Amino acid sequence: MLQIPLITNSTSAEPFDPSKCVASSVRQGREEWVFRRGPSLPPVKISGDTSKLKYKNPKGHRSAIRISRIVSETLRLGFEDVRWFVMGDDDTFFVPENLVRVLSKYDHNQLYYIGSSSESHLQNINFSYGMAYGGGLYGSDDRIHACMAEMGVPLTKEPGFHQYDVYGSLLGLLSAHPVAPLISIHHLDVVEPIFPNVNRVQALQRLKVPINLDSAAIMQQSVCYDKTRSWTVSVSWGYAVQIYRGIFSVRELEMPARTFLNWHKRADYTGFSFNTRPVAKHACQRPFVFYLSNALYNKNTNQTASEYAQHRIPRSECNWKMADPSRIEKVHVYKSLIPICGTRLREGIAAECCRQRRARWLLM
Numbered sequence: 001m002l003q004i005p006l007i008t009n010s011t012s013a014e015p016f017d018p019s020k021c022v023a024s025s026v027r028q029g030r031e032e033w034v035f036r037r038g039p040s041l042p043p044v045k046i047s048g049d050t051s052k053l054k055y056k057n058p059k060g061h062r063s064a065i066r067i068s069r070i071v072s073e074t075l076r077l078g079f080e081d082v083r084w085f086v087m088g089d090d091d092t093f094f095v096p097e098n099l100v101r102v103l104s105k106y107d108h109n110q111l112y113y114i115g116s117s118s119e120s121h122l123q124n125i126n127f128s129y130g131m132a133y134g135g136g137l138y139g140s141d142d143r144i145h146a147c148m149a150e151m152g153v154p155l156t157k158e159p160g161f162h163q164y165d166v167y168g169s170l171l172g173l174l175s176a177h178p179v180a181p182l183i184s185i186h187h188l189d190v191v192e193p194i195f196p197n198v199n200r201v202q203a204l205q206r207l208k209v210p211i212n213l214d215s216a217a218i219m220q221q222s223v224c225y226d227k228t229r230s231w232t233v234s235v236s237w238g239y240a241v242q243i244y245r246g247i248f249s250v251r252e253l254e255m256p257a258r259t260f261l262n263w264h265k266r267a268d269y270t271g272f273s274f275n276t277r278p279v280a281k282h283a284c285q286r287p288f289v290f291y292l293s294n295a296l297y298n299k300n301t302n303q304t305a306s307e308y309a310q311h312r313i314p315r316s317e318c319n320w321k322m323a324d325p326s327r328i329e330k331v332h333v334y335k336s337l338i339p340i341c342g343t344r345l346r347e348g349i350a351a352e353c354c355r356q357r358r359a360r361w362l363l364m
Contacts, residue, residue, distance in 0.1 A: 068143040083108035097215035098181035116161040133163030165263035172257035175236040177219035210238030229323035242287040284318035
């Protein structure tokens with residue numbers, strides 16, 4: 001097992017030895033860090049003193065120097081057989097298995113600057129479309145981008161990194177996740193918990209269940225059709241199932257529904273750096289959302305079985321003469337671990353096919 005030290009900022013002149021304490025705190029100005037170390041966790045180290053280095057940016061904070069130097073300081077620790085160093089903010093959730101899966105595509109002997117753009121067009125304009133957001137492998141800080149630019153290392157975009165410069169619910173974004181491994185979710189302290197009626201930590205703990213079963217498939221979208229009821233069913237595996245009255249094309253459902261607001265609150269939906277769609281053009285077309293409640297693996301069939309329970313909210317009356325999805329309490333999805341249809345990508349995943357079976361939806 002590879003253990004990589006965690007390095008943080010501090011103005012303390014005394015070396016911090018986490019092995020001598022269960023919980024310690026280090027202050028810097030008004031901020032305080034509390035380190036809790038268990039026997040299986042890597043050591044925590046304090047980044048070097050940068051007080052002698054000049055910093056003249058009137059709009060920034062000199063802690064940016066320390067953030068940018070953490071990469072080189074970690075490299076100088078001299079670890080053997082280490083191919084990559086990952087740097088991310090403390091409000092970012094990573095899926096390590098998918099991170100490794102994506103990194104395996106690249107030659108670790110070459111220089112790479114990997115991440116993704118912000119969801120906010122204004123954020124990209126204010127900083128740069130060439131800057132790595134979403135927990136980019138060398139951080140999303142502006143100083144890191146400046147260093148990469150001087151070294152001549154351009155941004156390599158991976159759509160699984162998510163900055164999430166938004167407010168509100170991530171349902172629209174996560175349920176229309178691109179066909180790529182989910183790598184990171186940033187700004188979890190700003191957006192609503194990804195599952196309703198629980199706190200942020202509990203929501204991520206629930207998400208870990210399907211991740212542990214099939215990390216490559218998490219959030220991958222498939223679209224099913226129930227022709228007898230005229231329903232469209234969008235399955236975001238391991239997260240949510242949405243049932244729509246009427247028939248929607250895959251092209252429509254691949255666009256995120258606007259369940260979220262722009263980072264710049266005065267900006268409307270044109271301020272996003274990608275196409276979006278309204279949640280519903282008609283009250284009857286508002287989707288019925290079923291969130292993950294449980295998931296398990298059947299070794300005899302080499303399939304996962306996941307259960308999604310309906311999240312009930314007040315709804316406007318609908319007078320359409322078609323079947324009512326509100327009567328469905330739960331949806332069961334059965335999925336093979338190995339995709340058997342669709343176009344295989346370099347990451348080993350693809351847009352998977354699905355079909356209905358006895359009022360349940362079988363994900364192939």
